[in-house]
Amino acid sequence: MEQTNFQLKKQDAQTHEWDTRLHHATKATREDWIGRGISYFCIGIIILVVASMLWFITSKGIATFTQNHVSLWKFLSGTDWAPDQGKIGALPMILGSFAVTFAAAIVATPFAVGTAIFMTEISPNRGRKFLQPVIELLVGIPSVVYGFIGLAVIVPFMRHLVGGSGFGIISATFVLFVMVLPTITSMTVDSLRAVPRYYKEASLALGATRWQTVSRVILRSATSGILTAVIFGMARAFGEALAVQMVIGNAAVMPKNLISPASTLTSQLTTGIGDTIDGTLPNNALWSLALILLLMSLFFNALVRVIAKRGQLKHER
Amino acid sequence: MNAKRMDLIATIVIDLIVASVVGILFFLLAYILSAGLPHVSWSFLTGATDAFSGAGGIGVQLFNSFYLLVLTMLISVPISLGAGIYLAEYAKDNWRTSLIRSAIEVLSSLPSVVVGLFGFLLFVVKFKIGFSVISGAIALTFFNLPLLTRNIEESLSAVSRSQREAGLSLGLSKWKTELGIILPVALPGIVTGIVLSAGRVFGEAAALIYTAGQSAPVTNFADWNPMDPASPLNPFRPAETLAVHIWKVNTEGLASNAAALSAAASAVLIIAVLLFNLGARLLGSYLYRRVTASK
Numbered sequence: 001m002e003q004t005n006f007q008l009k010k011q012d013a014q015t016h017e018w019d020t021r022l023h024h025a026t027k028a029t030r031e032d033w034i035g036r037g038i039s040y041f042c043i044g045i046i047i048l049v050v051a052s053m054l055w056f057i058t059s060k061g062i063a064t065f066t067q068n069h070v071s072l073w074k075f076l077s078g079t080d081w082a083p084d085q086g087k088i089g090a091l092p093m094i095l096g097s098f099a100v101t102f103a104a105a106i107v108a109t110p111f112a113v114g115t116a117i118f119m120t121e122i123s124p125n126r127g128r129k130f131l132q133p134v135i136e137l138l139v140g141i142p143s144v145v146y147g148f149i150g151l152a153v154i155v156p157f158m159r160h161l162v163g164g165s166g167f168g169i170i171s172a173t174f175v176l177f178v179m180v181l182p183t184i185t186s187m188t189v190d191s192l193r194a195v196p197r198y199y200k201e202a203s204l205a206l207g208a209t210r211w212q213t214v215s216r217v218i219l220r221s222a223t224s225g226i227l228t229a230v231i232f233g234m235a236r237a238f239g240e241a242l243a244v245q246m247v248i249g250n251a252a253v254m255p256k257n258l259i260s261p262a263s264t265l266t267s268q269l270t271t272g273i274g275d276t277i278d279g280t281l282p283n284n285a286l287w288s289l290a291l292i293l294l295l296m297s298l299f300f301n302a303l304v305r306v307i308a309k310r311g312q313l314k315h316e317r
Numbered sequence: 318m319n320a321k322r323m324d325l326i327a328t329i330v331i332d333l334i335v336a337s338v339v340g341i342l343f344f345l346l347a348y349i350l351s352a353g354l355p356h357v358s359w360s361f362l363t364g365a366t367d368a369f370s371g372a373g374g375i376g377v378q379l380f381n382s383f384y385l386l387v388l389t390m391l392i393s394v395p396i397s398l399g400a401g402i403y404l405a406e407y408a409k410d411n412w413r414t415s416l417i418r419s420a421i422e423v424l425s426s427l428p429s430v431v432v433g434l435f436g437f438l439l440f441v442v443k444f445k446i447g448f449s450v451i452s453g454a455i456a457l458t459f460f461n462l463p464l465l466t467r468n469i470e471e472s473l474s475a476v477s478r479s480q481r482e483a484g485l486s487l488g489l490s491k492w493k494t495e496l497g498i499i500l501p502v503a504l505p506g507i508v509t510g511i512v513l514s515a516g517r518v519f520g521e522a523a524a525l526i527y528t529a530g531q532s533a534p535v536t537n538f539a540d541w542n543p544m545d546p547a548s549p550l551n552p553f554r555p556a557e558t559l560a561v562h563i564w565k566v567n568t569e570g571l572a573s574n575a576a577a578l579s580a581a582a583s584a585v586l587i588i589a590v591l592l593f594n595l596g597a598r599l600l601g602s603y604l605y606r607r608v609t610a611s612k
Contacts, residue, residue, distance in 0.1 A: 028488060028490035031490040031492050032491050032492050035491065035492025036407060039400065039402045039403035039406070041399065042396045042399025042400040043403040046400050046424070046463070046466065047417060047420055050423060050424050052439075053459070057431065057434070111334050114330070114331045114335065122328065122332075131335065131339070134342050137342060137346075137594070140520075140591070140593075142519075142521070142522070142560050142587075142590060144522045144564045144583075144586075145563070148580070148583050149348060149583075151567055152348075152352070209321060209324035211328065212320055215327070238428070239431070240428070241429070241523040242430075242523050245568070246564070246567055266523075270430060270523065278442050287434075290431055293430070293431050297428060297431070301422060
């Protein structure tokens with residue numbers, strides 16, 4: 001009796017131990033919980049940053065319209081920018097930003113596509129060994145250095161060439177051209193490399209020359225990728241602040257031509273935000289410019305997605 | 318015109334384009350180095366700046382740049398490591414993950430001036446910390462996080478599946494597998510990414526003008542107590558970096574030798590960035606040899 005009791009007790013203890021082992025988390029599971037917690041926390045921080053950035057800038061940016069009761073249409077279409085006197089027409093800056101962005105993209109795209117064709121089709125070996133580092137170095141040069149070179153070389157050059165001050169949209173275009181060139185080039189290279197090899201082989205087997213193959217087969221099937229590259233370049237140009245601000249002249253007037261001082265959204269922001277008082281109309285108006293920048297960046301982002309999706313559909317068909 | 322001649326013309330045009338792109342880079346480097354290096358001297362690298370005109374040495378700015386870089390990396394590397402592990406290991410293929418990816422993409426495509434203005438709004442206006450090293454470092458973290466996260470995720474995902482399975486089959490947790498097996502294998506790629514992003518952070522100015530500020534108060538380099546206002550390590554003092562200094566000297570133009578000054582500072586900045594790029598390659602391939610035992 002005594003013995004069975006003891007045995008029962010021992011059994012009990014054993015089942016209890018198995019119970020805890022089977023029903024409770026192991027060391028590995030607990031580690032996994034902690035790890036999961038840490039990584040969720042980190043991704044949470046990033047989401048929080050993005051959300052609060054969108055929220056803060058939007059709420060500051062719409063204050064011009066909700067608190068100062070400026071009409072949105074007047075803000076977007078007005079041509080006078082003198083926030084101290086209550087005139088806040090943002091059209092000069094909006095036009096300036098779009099002008100330098102499109103001009104830089106138009107100048108840079110042929111250079112970028114040409115370089116990319118050289119790197120993928122004409123001389124892949126030299127492309128990898130020599131041009132890849134060149135492109136990476138161009139990406140690595142900080143934007144203030146581009147601005148300084150623009151100020152020291154391009155502005156005086158334009159002054160000699162066409163007269164005037166040398167500051168203006170054309171100088172900004174040249175600086176931005178060099179800045180977006182590596183972005184567009186490296187993304188174009190990626191999309192050219194992604195073209196299936198047999199496309200090229202089929203074309204060459206039909207007796208097409210290299211240029212015929214490149215222009216009619218490779219470039220055509222990489223169109224959506226190249227377009228994406230150009231849009232990325234434009235997004236970079238649109239958001240570039242200091243290099244543009246240093247060479248464009250920062251006159252908030254309607255751009256009459258390419259060689260007179262103008263301004264962009266970013267240049268107006270960098271020069272203005274430190275001189276205005278938080279909560280006043282001039283300050284709110286600047287935040288509205290920042291909101292436009294933000295929305296344009298979201299727009300470029302969405303555009304890239306749409307193009308990528310359509311490109312995908314084309315390949316599937 | 319026949320196809321062969323067209324082919325020749327196109328090839329020549331493309332060659333010319335490539336030559337001009339290479340020419341632009343060499344011109345840029347040659348210009349900066351030839352205009353700047355003659356003015357670089359030991360006293361320029363360590364000297365104090367004249368607070369009014371901006372003339373003089375760049376000692377404090379150079380220190381600030383490195384200090385901000387170190388602080389930024391201390392904050393952003395752990396966060397992006399966690400986020401990268403999340404995306405590579407825990408994220409399921411569903412709408413929530415694609416939302417997170419879009420958010421990261423949005424953050425990476427925001428202009429740096431917008432990131433800087435957000436930092437200004439949050440730390441300088443709302444929290445009233447003022448222009449300070451810490452505000453600048455956090456703004457740079459925002460700017461750095463998306464790229465670093467993506468780089469870490471790509472490096473982790475590139476590690477072969479069998480390594481993961483080996484870890485799990487030994488009874489290790491996912492987390493242990495990730496830290497003990499996958500991370501060391503992915504380390505060369507991650508380190509390369511970190512050093513490259515350090516180069517970007519080092520040259521960034523737009524995000525710093527309104528967060529770390531545009532003044533470099535003279536600091537007492539004998540005082541290493543971070544709580545002391547005069548100490549170079551105090552995270553609450555304003556800190557103009559080298560890149561911001563170049564911008565400021567050029568736009569305010571009070572120094573009589575502004576051009577020579579900013580050429581010299583640009584040369585220093587470019588050399589630093591080149592060293593970061595070179596360092597990223599060397600360190601990456603060294604680590605690759607170490608962890609993979611290949612020669």
